[in-house]
Amino acid sequence: MSNEKCYTINLEGMDFHAFHGCYELERLTGSHFDVSLKIVSPLGRVAEDDDVTQAVNYLTVYEVVREQMAVTQHTIERVAQNIINALHSRFGTIKSVECTVTKLAPPLGGKVAKVSVTLKGEF
Numbered sequence: 001m002s003n004e005k006c007y008t009i010n011l012e013g014m015d016f017h018a019f020h021g022c023y024e025l026e027r028l029t030g031s032h033f034d035v036s037l038k039i040v041s042p043l044g045r046v047a048e049d050d051d052v053t054q055a056v057n058y059l060t061v062y063e064v065v066r067e068q069m070a071v072t073q074h075t076i077e078r079v080a081q082n083i084i085n086a087l088h089s090r091f092g093t094i095k096s097v098e099c100t101v102t103k104l105a106p107p108l109g110g111k112v113a114k115v116s117v118t119l120k121g122e123f
Contacts, residue, residue, distance in 0.1 A: 004042050004043075004044055005042070005043040006040050006043055006058070007040070007041060007043045007046070007047075008035070008038060008039065008040050009037070009038070009040075009041065009058065009061070010037065010038050010090055011035075011037045011039075011058060011061060012036040012037075013034055013035070013036060013061040014034065014035040014036070014062065014065055015031050015034055016032070016033045016034075016035065016069040017028055017031070017032055017033075017047045017071070018031065018069045018079075019072045020033070020072060020073050020075070020076060020079055020103070021074065021107075022045055022074050022075070023107065025107075026107065027072055031103055031104065031105070031106070032102065032103075032104040032105070033069065033076075033079075033102060033103055034086040034101075034102040034114075035069065035083070035099065035101050035102070036099075036100045037061065037065070037083075037087075037097060037099055037100075038060070038093055038098040039056060039087065039091075039097050039098075040094065040095040040096045040097075041055075041056045041091070041095060042095065049103070055094070056091050056094065060090065061087065061091075062098060064082055064083070064086050064090055065087075066088055067086070068086050068121075069083075073100065076102075076103055076109065076117050077116075077119065079101050080099040080101045080117055080118070081119055081121075083097075083101070084099050084119060084120075085121070087105040088121060088123055093123065096120060096121060096122045097120055097122060098118060098119070098120040098121075099118065099120075099122070100114070100116055100117070100118040101116065101117055102114050102116040103115050103116075
């Protein structure tokens with residue numbers, strides 16, 4: 001077991017209009033989605049050196065999520081997996097990513113505020 005210090009980065013409530021869904025109408029008109037992430041990364045000397053270049057850059061994380069949200073998928077499970085894969089590819093040192101993708105007001109035939117899936121990737 002490693003004694004390596006890690007830290008957790010939380011990005012919550014990233015809001016997107018995207019075109020994910022099983023139904024053609026969802027893929028044409030789109031829906032509102034909320035994405036939240038929990039990323040665990042080795043701390044290294046980030047805090048000691050106060051050096052942002054050693055940290056997982058939050059702006060880059062957001063850009064990766066935005067890019068993946070623009071790729072239309074049938075399921076939010078696939079969207080979450082794509083985000084995890086893309087973040088791991090971009091930041092090879094991260095230990096884990098927990099990604100929650102929420103579709104607001106899904107078309108389920110009744111009043112439903114939201115539906116969410118959470119996937120976790122450990123590396």
